[in-house]
Amino acid sequence: MESSSSEEPRSIAVEKAIEVDIDPGNLLVTDPNEISRLQLNSNPAEYLKDLTRSNTQLLINSIFTLPFHRVDDVIVAELPKPTYVLPRSKPAPKARPLTKWQSYAKDKGIVKKKKSGLIWDEIVKKWVPRFGYRRAEAEHAKDWLLEVPQHSDPYEDQFEKKSEAKSERVAKNELQRLRNLAKAKKIVVPASKGLTSKVKQSKEELLTAVHTANKATASLGKFQPKVGKVKPLKGAGKKRQFDPLINSQEKAKNLSVLDKIMNKKPKIDVEPIVSKSVGAFRPKKKESYGDDDDEGQRKGRRGKQMGTKNSKIKKGPAKKGSFKKGRAAPKSGPKKKKH
């Protein structure tokens, strides 16, 4: 290390244990050498000043190796491009969100094709721009006459129709642009949230709307004239009405409800059929029982399955007589309930 005590100019040569990194583009020197703790503690100001001088000297030295020229009596060095990447102060900008078409194209794998700016127009025999400047001019030159399509109104202005279609397309594009913008900024567009009415309403919705509109007057629709044949709204303006506590028709009413329930559908008694078919599909094990009688065979199997001596599971229709009937026949009248 050089001493900084003397007044005389010091040597421009600086020795370093490890060579410093110099980035002349940024005018930056990075010194990877170890700081001498001993010197720093004993005389910090002097030590830091000395270190800075020597490193600055190295930077100046490197600047003088760069190509230089003279501008108005001033020597100017040409700095190379900076190599050191300075960290950003602000976060990196986010990628612009894809528009609806872009995301769709990405999903579908549609790649944008490069198209030529000029296209050959057969009608005007000229190279015309695909879009943009002077395109409309070419269009006008081409469409001085328009064909009236078949089955269309002959008095319809085809030019007007065309320009209208064009403005529609422009409007649609503008709408889509704005929609993309709103989507990117996450703004809720009212139309997409159902604040406006649906384009096509169902019959019920329309009916409700008509009735609501009819009632939306100061007199709650009392003096509103009837509009055409409007069906009354289902269940509207109906109050719950209960029968009186004591009424003589109650029994008849109950019986009629019961009748309706009982006559709802004819009950098909599938049970005998099922039991027959189940019996038919069962594998026959005649030899194990030694009984040719089908009934006897069933009996044997059943006994085995139930595993109890006195099990009295009711059997199929064939055995009706031999078993106690399960169906209850009320022996007496209804039980009298004491309250």
Next chain:
Amino acid sequence: MHFAMLYTNRDSILIKMRPLTEEETRLFFEKLAKYIGENIKVLIDRPDGPFCFRLHKERIYYVSEEIMKKAGNISRDNLVCLGTCLGKFTKTKKFRLHITALDYLAPYAQAKMWLKPTAEQQFLYGHNVMKSGLGRISENTQKYSGVVVYSMNDIPLGFGTAAKSTTECRHTDPGTIVCFHQADIGEYIRSEDTLT
């Protein structure tokens, strides 16, 4: 004044217990018919005096008209119950039979099951009936029909839904469920405070 009158008028409809509406009657009868079928007629049309169904606090009570008329004088808040509670409407307006209805289901039941003594306790604790616990079953019991469950000595224990028809019962394993538990007389102890 006028409004106050209207209010009390309207309230009086709600305060009283009331006859069932047609829809409620239908729901109720449909459930009852699963157990006793046409025998509902016997409950409606009784020879020993008029009986009726009344709705009170979402519960259906089967009550003699005489008692019903007397209970009509008691406001809804003060009336705990009347007659026999047959069941209640759930919040979703389905009808559930209560065990208290057993007295009326048992004599007219169309499908029955008898339990072996060993299986009785299980059922009375609220469990389903297994094939192994089945002593007898009335013939022509259809799948998912309502069945009244008896002990072997013909004491009604409760009711449930047949999980298997009579024929299916014969061919199933002892471990399969043959009857889904719905109510049993054990509930008189287990859910004493909710039964009215």
